[in-house]
Amino acid sequence: MLEINKIYNESCLDTMSRMPDDFVDLVITSPPYNMNLRIREGEYCSRQIVEEFSTKYKGFADNLPIEEYYELHKSILKELLRVSGLVFYNVQIVTGSKRAIFKLIGDFSDSLKDIVVWNKMHAQPAMHDNVFNSQYELVLIFDKHNAISRAFDFCNFGRGKLSNVWDIRREKTRGEHGATFPIELPKRIVRNFSKENDLVYDPFLGTGITAMAAKTYGCNYIGSEISEEYFRIAEKGIRETVRKPLDFNQF
Numbered sequence: 001m002l003e004i005n006k007i008y009n010e011s012c013l014d015t016m017s018r019m020p021d022d023f024v025d026l027v028i029t030s031p032p033y034n035m036n037l038r039i040r041e042g043e044y045c046s047r048q049i050v051e052e053f054s055t056k057y058k059g060f061a062d063n064l065p066i067e068e069y070y071e072l073h074k075s076i077l078k079e080l081l082r083v084s085g086l087v088f089y090n091v092q093i094v095t096g097s098k099r100a101i102f103k104l105i106g107d108f109s110d111s112l113k114d115i116v117v118w119n120k121m122h123a124q125p126a127m128h129d130n131v132f133n134s135q136y137e138l139v140l141i142f143d144k145h146n147a148i149s150r151a152f153d154f155c156n157f158g159r160g161k162l163s164n165v166w167d168i169r170r171e172k173t174r175g176e177h178g179a180t181f182p183i184e185l186p187k188r189i190v191r192n193f194s195k196e197n198d199l200v201y202d203p204f205l206g207t208g209i210t211a212m213a214a215k216t217y218g219c220n221y222i223g224s225e226i227s228e229e230y231f232r233i234a235e236k237g238i239r240e241t242v243r244k245p246l247d248f249n250q251f
Helices: 012-016 066-083 098-107 184-193 209-216 228-240
Strands: 006-008 026-029 037-040 043-046 086-091 112-124 134-143 165-167 199-202 220-224
Touching: 006 228, 012 066, 012 220, 026 184, 026 209, 066 086, 066 098, 066 134, 086 184, 184 209, 199 209, 209 220, 209 228
Parallel strands: 006 220, 026 086, 026 199, 112 165, 199 220
Antiparallel strands: 037 043, 086 134, 112 134
16 A cells, blocks of 8 residues: 655556556656667667766666657556646657657647746757757646646636746756756646645656655655665655645745
């Protein structure tokens, strides 16, 4: 039996297999980007991992073949939409994810409600010639019950108060994890799309940012993290986060 306000050191598919339908109120996550899958002579290849371009996920190759990456995220999104009605899925368009993400957007178009552009305020320099510098990421918003409408069934922001472009600077990373999103990102989602005591789930918890944001705003949380090192960092960070029940009507 799953406990709330607890994180699990395991695959998210294992965690979700023990969740009943509609167990979670809100999902916020950022899956691995498959940074180490590259292209050579027009074909995908897993490049040699060298320090200057190494994966940001310590101990994790992050170089699945494109079809495996696609199938994995397809199965995860299906499960997320079984256990929750609202999913915020942060992705970045890189060589190793681009084709899979575009295909997933098509496959889940009937559940895709909207897309937020996260402007990181500073462009990461391109690794190669003839490639854009990268300044944005996408937050794909999936809605199981009412994706046909752009209007949310529940939100804490008034008409004209929230844009679909979010200017949020990257923060210093936690521990050895080089790919954490800034806590303001999940805080903004929790603040605008949840009620106090809602259950927030992150299937790729990393160092615990989503759970900390949920706890800060008086929500419950649950998380999955396959790396034992990040799991321990997350446990510590969540333990030190002060729970602050807030008046959501103020937002």
